[in-house]
Amino acid sequence: MRYALSTAGLARIRAFVTRNTLLAFDIDGTLAPIVERPWDARVPNGVQQGLATLAGRANVAVITGRAVEDARPMLGFMPRYLVGNHGAEGVPGLEKVSAQCARVCRAWLDELASGNELWRDIDGIVLEDKTYSLSFHFRHCRNHRAVQRLLIGRTAALLPVPTLLDGKSVLNLLPPGAPDKGEALTALLAQSGCDRALYVGDDESDEMVFRMRAPAVLSVRVEPHEASAANLYLKGQTDVARLVSELVRIIGPDDSPSPLPTRKGAAA
């Protein structure tokens, strides 16, 4: 993996990115620094402004684990695509799959909220209903490992058995067959008419994109990780602001002679 902001890394990005590139970003840990309480997370103003500029000149997508209604107010601009729930919400063309995910989550919630559920007696566990997926938050529990074991054991008894996605002090429950970020990006690429995508993310759910190793995708991991399948890395979240500025420069001003193409393969 090469540092994205090195001379060679930037040369690779410049050679890859055109106005017909879908510019896709995760939120937490990527556009926004990770904070103690997820509801306090903010996208820094400079990043918001850079992205708003990009969104006016190119195709921008935001693909997050948050619910869309939770993510939207964080952005301060409207991307062409806003996908939530790790890919299970807001992908054009996948509405039926999303609706099925919502039905499964409703049934899980009914079960988890009823009867003598052990997890409800443990201080600090919060179950978040994101409609298309559920998240157990346990950052404020005393024994993370024991809590995580208990939750994994409990969720394994749900029907259908959820796909589990580990986060930072959070256990995400996804309905089986829910689109992941890789599938979401693939669908957006086909839908958008863009011929390639630059994708920036920071954790396990983003590796679904990195592991595709698709020639049409250039991937950037925030914080290097030896097991990551990403093409390039950033040293930390604060590097994202500089990457966004570089992208603004690469895409060029509004009156640039290269117009925004509308059809697949319409421009180089």
Ligand SMILES: [Mg+2]
């Ligand atoms: Mg993230």
